Amino acid sequence: MNELAELVPYLGKHKPRAARAVVILIALVAPLIAILFGRTWVRVLDFALLYMMLALGLNLVVGFAGLLDLGYIAFYAVGAYTWAFLASPHFAEAFPAFAAGIGAADGIHLPFWLVLPVGAALAALAGIILGFPVLRLRGDYLAIVTLGFGEIVRIFMNNLNYPINITNGPQGINLLDSMNLFGWDLARSIKLAGFKIDSLFFYYYFFLLCVVGSILFIQRLQISRVGRAWAAMRDDELAAKAIGINIRNMKLLAFSLGATFGGVAGGLFGAFQGFVSPESFSLMESIAVLVMVVFGGMGNIAGAVVGALILTALPEILRHIALPLQQALFGQVVLDPEVLRMLLYSLAMILMMLLRPKGLIPAHARYSRPEFVAAGEARA
Amino acid sequence: MPSEGDTALLQLDGVQVAYGAIEAVKGVDLMLFEGEMVCLIGANGAGKTTTLNAIAGTLPLAGGTIRYRGEDLARLPAHKRLKLGIALVPEGRGIFTRLTVEENLRMGAYIRKDADGVAADLARVFDMLPRIRERLHQVAGTLSGGEQQMLAIGRALLSRPRLLLLDEPSMGLAPLIVEKIFEVVQSVREEGVSILLVEQNANLALEFAQRGYVMESGRITLAGSGRELLENPAVRAAYLGESD
Numbered sequence: 001m002n003e004l005a006e007l008v009p010y011l012g013k014h015k016p017r018a019a020r021a022v023v024i025l026i027a028l029v030a031p032l033i034a035i036l037f038g039r040t041w042v043r044v045l046d047f048a049l050l051y052m053m054l055a056l057g058l059n060l061v062v063g064f065a066g067l068l069d070l071g072y073i074a075f076y077a078v079g080a081y082t083w084a085f086l087a088s089p090h091f092a093e094a095f096p097a098f099a100a101g102i103g104a105a106d107g108i109h110l111p112f113w114l115v116l117p118v119g120a121a122l123a124a125l126a127g128i129i130l131g132f133p134v135l136r137l138r139g140d141y142l143a144i145v146t147l148g149f150g151e152i153v154r155i156f157m158n159n160l161n162y163p164i165n166i167t168n169g170p171q172g173i174n175l176l177d178s179m180n181l182f183g184w185d186l187a188r189s190i191k192l193a194g195f196k197i198d199s200l201f202f203y204y205y206f207f208l209l210c211v212v213g214s215i216l217f218i219q220r221l222q223i224s225r226v227g228r229a230w231a232a233m234r235d236d237e238l239a240a241k242a243i244g245i246n247i248r249n250m251k252l253l254a255f256s257l258g259a260t261f262g263g264v265a266g267g268l269f270g271a272f273q274g275f276v277s278p279e280s281f282s283l284m285e286s287i288a289v290l291v292m293v294v295f296g297g298m299g300n301i302a303g304a305v306v307g308a309l310i311l312t313a314l315p316e317i318l319r320h321i322a323l324p325l326q327q328a329l330f331g332q333v334v335l336d337p338e339v340l341r342m343l344l345y346s347l348a349m350i351l352m353m354l355l356r357p358k359g360l361i362p363a364h365a366r367y368s369r370p371e372f373v374a375a376g377e378a379r380a
Numbered sequence: 381m382p383s384e385g386d387t388a389l390l391q392l393d394g395v396q397v398a399y400g401a402i403e404a405v406k407g408v409d410l411m412l413f414e415g416e417m418v419c420l421i422g423a424n425g426a427g428k429t430t431t432l433n434a435i436a437g438t439l440p441l442a443g444g445t446i447r448y449r450g451e452d453l454a455r456l457p458a459h460k461r462l463k464l465g466i467a468l469v470p471e472g473r474g475i476f477t478r479l480t481v482e483e484n485l486r487m488g489a490y491i492r493k494d495a496d497g498v499a500a501d502l503a504r505v506f507d508m509l510p511r512i513r514e515r516l517h518q519v520a521g522t523l524s525g526g527e528q529q530m531l532a533i534g535r536a537l538l539s540r541p542r543l544l545l546l547d548e549p550s551m552g553l554a555p556l557i558v559e560k561i562f563e564v565v566q567s568v569r570e571e572g573v574s575i576l577l578v579e580q581n582a583n584l585a586l587e588f589a590q591r592g593y594v595m596e597s598g599r600i601t602l603a604g605s606g607r608e609l610l611e612n613p614a615v616r617a618a619y620l621g622e623s624d
Contacts (some may be wrong), residue, residue, distance in 0.1 A: 232476055232487055239474030241438050244462035244491035
């Protein structure tokens, strides 16, 4: 939060409390402004928040612990498919006899407070499964294995419809339950005193709550013993061993904790979208999240948040400008929006490497207790 | 000189270490007694650093045993050996370049929970290394080579070791600085910490150490007191840059 507040021009430096208020205000009114341009934009903001969670989680692995992970989206997939399996009619369609037998003729519909933790736990488990074989790998080799892991998970999702139909294959799973907070269905718009409050708003504030919770947790984590151990490991693995850090456990913890965020975000995605298919979890998505982290500034919470926001919103803005523009100029669409998105990401990376090699918001070198850092800076 | 009957603080018997199929250390026997400073000298690639890493537990053994105060270390990972009092100062310093000097030192006490003890040790390290105290809030990567080496030693001391494993503290440093480093090492020993020193700078190492071992292609070929080795013509020819 503080890191974000520092970004506010002028106020960030001189009036930190006011700056913090500005950040909170922006976060609260953003969808109200977005709706002026159409529902699509509120939807974009919802997705931006999901990507923020992903970027925050990946930042733990890549930024804090220094482990390059190119298959991160697999954990998102695990979370989303857990939701799809435990909160949709799919179970009844895939195993009608069995489902009827256990009294679940219309599928399994577990509440969110059960499904989200299960999804997070399964994702954490997947993180450990990925972590074990790559303990000794670093750099390029680590990247290749994690990339392979991401693809394996996607291919599993694509093919696990036979002999037992678990994932419904390439068609994906449909009609997922929406987020239901103890009887309050977030997907239903509410009419209040003549105003219709769109369900997208509810999702926005719910996701915002999740993101803020994640940020607070990660902030504590960063200055904890674990956070310091990761920073040491990232700087110099041998030296980290020499000061008594258990490298194996710390790496596994990084992978599993990072994966947990992916799993939760995946569950939220499933509930929000109401539909999951393997297509959503391609290698390109892994890369997109990584680009958000790197673009924002590796090892930095504010960087992950801003990176995710910009790189989710910009392609959408571009899409709305570029499509009509292409129609007008060439009479047809020459560049597909998805191609444009990747083009923009590459361009963002190139510009960043040239202009701000440490990312939009470079991480502080220090990670000790904040009061300690402040004291150090005052004396320096 | 310690007598034969004492139990050694550290005892290596037929230690072998391999990188895949390549055997880097082919059977090393070595002893170190409490309070001693012992050096291990030899040419590049003789297996000195590998031996040191095996003792610290950052490399697995292929054969032989390492005993510390009579206890076999075989199954103990590096972080548990540190808790027993074996601290390694890795080759090339291995400081955390992006952290400040103070943070580096505090990281040295990572395994400790006694805040008061850490504070006292910090003060002790500052007394020993006044240069480091002056640079407390500087990012460690911006220190000079000699200061980085001192910081690395200081950081290791914060784990309150009984045995300090020093890997080439003189590497890449100017002769004047090297002497300063050796003075620091000497004062560490005077505080009662035993030291196993790996060095290419055989002359200085043998001068400071009570005993020394000469290592050649994975084996110990000579052992003796520092003086004996300094006067040994074979050592003089091979490692002290003298022709007969």
